[in-house]
Amino acid sequence: MNTFLESLRSALESIRAHGFRSLLTSLGIIIGVTSVIAVVSIVQGMSESINAQFAGLGSNSLTVRSHTPFKQAMQGKYSKLQDSDMRAIVRQVDGISHVTPVLYANTGSRGGISYRAQSATSNIMGIGPSYLKVNGIYPQSGRFFTRDDENRRRLVCAIGVDIIENLELPKDPIGEFFLIGNNWCKIIGVIEKRGEILGFSQDNYVLLPYATARRIIGNTRRDLDIQVQLLVEDMNRMEEVKSRIRRVLRIQHKLKAGQPDDFKVQTAEQLTESFNAVINTVTAVSAGIVGISLLVGGIGIMNIMLVSVTERTREIGILKALGATRNNILLQFLIEALLLSLIGGLVGVALGYGAGALVAAMLPGFPPAFVPLWAVLLSFGFCAAVGVIFGIIPAAKASQLDPIDALRYE
Amino acid sequence: MATTSAEPIVIQLRDIYRTYIMGDQVLNALDGVSLDIKQNEYVAVVGSSGSGKSTLMNIFGCLDRASKGSYILNGTDVGDMSENELAKVRNRQIGFVFQSFNLLSRATALKNVMQPLVYRGIPLAERKEIASQALEKVGLGDRMGHLPNELSGGQRQRVAISRALVGNPDILLADEPTGNLDSKTSREIMRLIDELHDQGQTIIMVTHEADIAKHCNRVISLEDGKVSSDTKQVKSR
Numbered sequence: 001m002n003t004f005l006e007s008l009r010s011a012l013e014s015i016r017a018h019g020f021r022s023l024l025t026s027l028g029i030i031i032g033v034t035s036v037i038a039v040v041s042i043v044q045g046m047s048e049s050i051n052a053q054f055a056g057l058g059s060n061s062l063t064v065r066s067h068t069p070f071k072q073a074m075q076g077k078y079s080k081l082q083d084s085d086m087r088a089i090v091r092q093v094d095g096i097s098h099v100t101p102v103l104y105a106n107t108g109s110r111g112g113i114s115y116r117a118q119s120a121t122s123n124i125m126g127i128g129p130s131y132l133k134v135n136g137i138y139p140q141s142g143r144f145f146t147r148d149d150e151n152r153r154r155l156v157c158a159i160g161v162d163i164i165e166n167l168e169l170p171k172d173p174i175g176e177f178f179l180i181g182n183n184w185c186k187i188i189g190v191i192e193k194r195g196e197i198l199g200f201s202q203d204n205y206v207l208l209p210y211a212t213a214r215r216i217i218g219n220t221r222r223d224l225d226i227q228v229q230l231l232v233e234d235m236n237r238m239e240e241v242k243s244r245i246r247r248v249l250r251i252q253h254k255l256k257a258g259q260p261d262d263f264k265v266q267t268a269e270q271l272t273e274s275f276n277a278v279i280n281t282v283t284a285v286s287a288g289i290v291g292i293s294l295l296v297g298g299i300g301i302m303n304i305m306l307v308s309v310t311e312r313t314r315e316i317g318i319l320k321a322l323g324a325t326r327n328n329i330l331l332q333f334l335i336e337a338l339l340l341s342l343i344g345g346l347v348g349v350a351l352g353y354g355a356g357a358l359v360a361a362m363l364p365g366f367p368p369a370f371v372p373l374w375a376v377l378l379s380f381g382f383c384a385a386v387g388v389i390f391g392i393i394p395a396a397k398a399s400q401l402d403p404i405d406a407l408r409y410e
Numbered sequence: 411m412a413t414t415s416a417e418p419i420v421i422q423l424r425d426i427y428r429t430y431i432m433g434d435q436v437l438n439a440l441d442g443v444s445l446d447i448k449q450n451e452y453v454a455v456v457g458s459s460g461s462g463k464s465t466l467m468n469i470f471g472c473l474d475r476a477s478k479g480s481y482i483l484n485g486t487d488v489g490d491m492s493e494n495e496l497a498k499v500r501n502r503q504i505g506f507v508f509q510s511f512n513l514l515s516r517a518t519a520l521k522n523v524m525q526p527l528v529y530r531g532i533p534l535a536e537r538k539e540i541a542s543q544a545l546e547k548v549g550l551g552d553r554m555g556h557l558p559n560e561l562s563g564g565q566r567q568r569v570a571i572s573r574a575l576v577g578n579p580d581i582l583l584a585d586e587p588t589g590n591l592d593s594k595t596s597r598e599i600m601r602l603i604d605e606l607h608d609q610g611q612t613i614i615m616v617t618h619e620a621d622i623a624k625h626c627n628r629v630i631s632l633e634d635g636k637v638s639s640d641t642k643q644v645k646s647r
Contacts, residue, residue, distance in 0.1 A: 322525050323497050324529055407508070
């Protein structure tokens with residue numbers, strides 16, 4: 001321990017004595033760590049904000065959607081989820097409440113909306129009254145659909161706040177009419193702002209009564225593909241409800257044993273997980289690329305340490321004459337390399353966080369940067385490893401020097 | 411004469427060879443040297459360049475190992491020692507003074523003197539204490555915070571001497587200690603070394619200057635790696 005402290009002390013002195021060179025030596029590491037922390041802080045900031053938003057979705061909600069197995073997709077047969085499927089779920093599955101269909105009507109030209117001279121595209125969804133409850137959203141002004149609207153297939157809609165801006169609607173747009181495709185539609189409600197995920201607005205949507213959406217898209221078409229969202233009454237029965245839905249739908253779709261499901265039942269948690277999987281892949285890939293720059297930084301350290309050993313040959317000779325053992329010398333140079341690397345890491349973490357915060361602050365709608373502790377620890381661990389791995393060769397070279405040759409070295 | 415036959419033997423060399431092989435040539439830098447050096451002797455090793463005196467010093471100082479023969483230092487055979495044990499011997503039993511001072515250029519006088527104590531595991535505060543006392547002894551109490559390049563040649567050699575002695579070594583090995591100094595400073599340094607001898611220090615000094623050798627009470631001449639003469643004399647100052 002004492003030897004270690006002494007080595008640390010002399011390594012620090014040596015680094016201080018060559019301040020500028022030490023900085024240049026660490027530069028590779030600094031750049032490497034800066035970029036990894038910057039990337040991680042931005043990506044993790046996104047991840048944090050996504051998780052927070054999904055939490056609002058309600059952890060007891062389930063989404064059922066069609067899913068075409070790969071083999072079927074190759075044959076051009078796409079799976080569908082239909083009204084009859086939803087009815088079957090409602091009828092045959094216990095422990096659920098607030099079931100709503102979601103019909104996306106914004107495929108092709110149908111996503112187009114216009115008001116006076118303005119036109120835009122939007123997410124147009126046909127939904128049941130339970131949609132508000134399942135997704136945890138609320139009208140901020142006006143009202144939501146009534147059963148009457150649904151039954152009479154009225155052309156009424158609730159809009160996300162972005163639509164007001166995109167179509168240059170009046171400040172209070174309640175009662176205004178605008179075009180969805182070729183149909184005039186009356187605005188009866190405006191939904192509270194949801195904010196952004198990954199810089200993409202979550203408020204550019206038009207909600208129609210489900211029956212109205214079907215009418216716009218074409219009432220006669222039987223091949224509409226819908227999603228079903230529902231709430232599970234008791235969180236603890238989540239798995240039970242999921243498997244029950246699965247059974248009902250397999251019978252409904254006449255799937256034989258051994259055939260894969262042509263639908264998916266997902267919890268909000270699973271949605272979050274799949275988002276996180278993407279985020280983690282981005283993190284891993286960027287970390288990998290940055291790993292290479294740390295490697296280059298390590299080689300830089302090794303190079304300078306080798307130069308330093310040559311330069312200090314005489315000093316090493318003197319220390320050996322004064323009684324330094326090989327281990328004393330080895331430890332001193334190794335710790336010096338380690339310190340250079342760790343100092344680089346420290347500066348890198350600070351700069352990286354700064355860079356991440358700056359980028360996040362400059363891009364509008366970007367979530368704030370967030371550096372998780374594991375990223376900091378990982379960076380330091382990696383720096384330490386780089387320092388030791390690339391420091392060991394110069395340190396070994398120093399410790400193996402013959403004292404007589406070293407003392408004679410000019 | 412300061413030494414009597416009753417003094418214990420510090421260094422015992424028996425039939426020491428140091429052989430260098432250069433290509434197909436075999437060169438004996440030391441060619442069968444046998445010597446006894448007793449405690450508190452003041453030995454000058456003289457000889458022309460290439461006579462093997464530096465090699466002999468390196469062997470004395472455990473910086474080098476003999477190719478053949480035995481070297482017993484304070485009753486212990488150095489030939490069997492590991493690299494680490496030799497480092498320990500250099501640290502505790504031997505003090506080096508070099509012609510070119512060999513101070514650590516980035517360390518202050520005080521830190522230079524403290525350095526040998528590092529390898530003994532002495533804590534920092536105590537090291538400072540011991541080292542500053544050692545510097546005061548050589549008259550550099552007011553120069554402790556100076557870097558070597560801020561000191562004169564004589565002062566540097568004093569720092570080096572104080573560093574060599576800080577650990578109370580059995581032997582002080584001085585390799586041309588006045589070789590880089592002017593005559594006035596040389597005399598001062600020799601006066602200091604003489605004093606150390608008077609205080610009981612065993613000193614072995616390599617020199618090619620007859621004036622310097624006169625200070626010693628034993629002169630060993632080397633020629634082609636062999637001892638050509640070994641005479642005791644009354645030291646003159």
